[in-house]
Amino acid sequence: MYRVTAMENIALTYRRYGEPDVVLQAETAVPAARLAGHLRVRMLFSPVNASDLIPITGAYRHRTTLPAVAGYEGIGVVTDAPGDYAHLLGRRVLPLRGQGMWQRVVDCPAEYAIPVPEEMNSLRAARAYINPLAAQMMLTRYPPRGKTVLLTAAGSDCAILLGQWALNAGAQAVYGVHRSPIHADRLAAMGIIPIAQDDVSAVCEAAARAEVTYDATGGGLAETILSLMPEQGIFVCYGLLSGQTFRQRQALPRVEWFHIRNALDALGTSAWQAQFTAIWPKLRASRYSDATLFPLAEWRAALGAYREAGRLSKPMLSMED
């Protein structure tokens, strides 16, 4: 437990790039005055995602400034608001696109804060941004209707939403390549045909049929799939979990890189809010992984849990003692 006064904030901050366990430190300070047009939010929960850890290593150093507070998504309760947003006082919001969220107090631009529907569970709502929005945008940009779809890292939160929502959007079949065997049953229960990553012939067969691949692994698996996909297919790369990029040996199938940050600038505030109006009912109706709670003071244990292979739940920082 961290000891702080009621006025103080605790923030997991990095002042240099490197391994998150090494460079993150819990810093205590009294928050600065709330900026005009911003909400002040007392945080409840914030998950640990790949997207939170990668920037800490310096992978995007060209567009991050230090010091920085880690964490891109989470949920909290509004404690202070400008007059136009007084109706949000006491309500749960996702305080997105402001400060890092691995801290107890977050200020965010009021027009980007996403009010959370009453009936939405906080542990699920805390994860309504990075993975759901990426899945929704990829499916809009590269529609799966009538197509055979292939997913990699299929046990991940992003892939299970991609798979379920691709089926809802009319995909003919969805195959999910998963690394740990533990994912097979739940993928099947979602209607996703599980394929063990080490079953090379099954991976090759599925790749040869795949008209759209949504890949989060890169490396050798991406190269294998690319070498076998039909030429008219589309290979969408949205992550490099293997830590390795890949080479494309022939011009086709087309390769597209997707990153949510590149899509955000084009969204005005009403289009941004509309994305979540579409996400809430879909997220409520979908299977998603469970969350395992870690008090903020135990953030190292949360990072350790994140790295465990074959995880079925998402580590979630709990900001209150």
Ligand SMILES: NC(=O)c1ccc[n+]([C@@H]2O[C@H](COP(=O)([O-])OP(=O)(O)OC[C@H]3O[C@@H](n4cnc5c(N)ncnc54)[C@H](OP(=O)(O)O)[C@@H]3O)[C@@H](O)[C@H]2O)c1
């Ligand atoms: N481009 C974007 O805008 C965007 C947006 C959201 C997410 N993403 C990406 O989506 C990916 C998944 O994120 P998430 O939060 O959904 O993950 P998650 O729920 O935390 O799950 C991670 C999954 O990745 C699998 N995995 C890890 N390393 C792997 C490897 N080397 N080969 C195969 N599988 C591996 C794990 O498999 P095991 O169960 O076997 O351990 C686990 O199922 C990340 O790469 C993230 O960066 C990208």
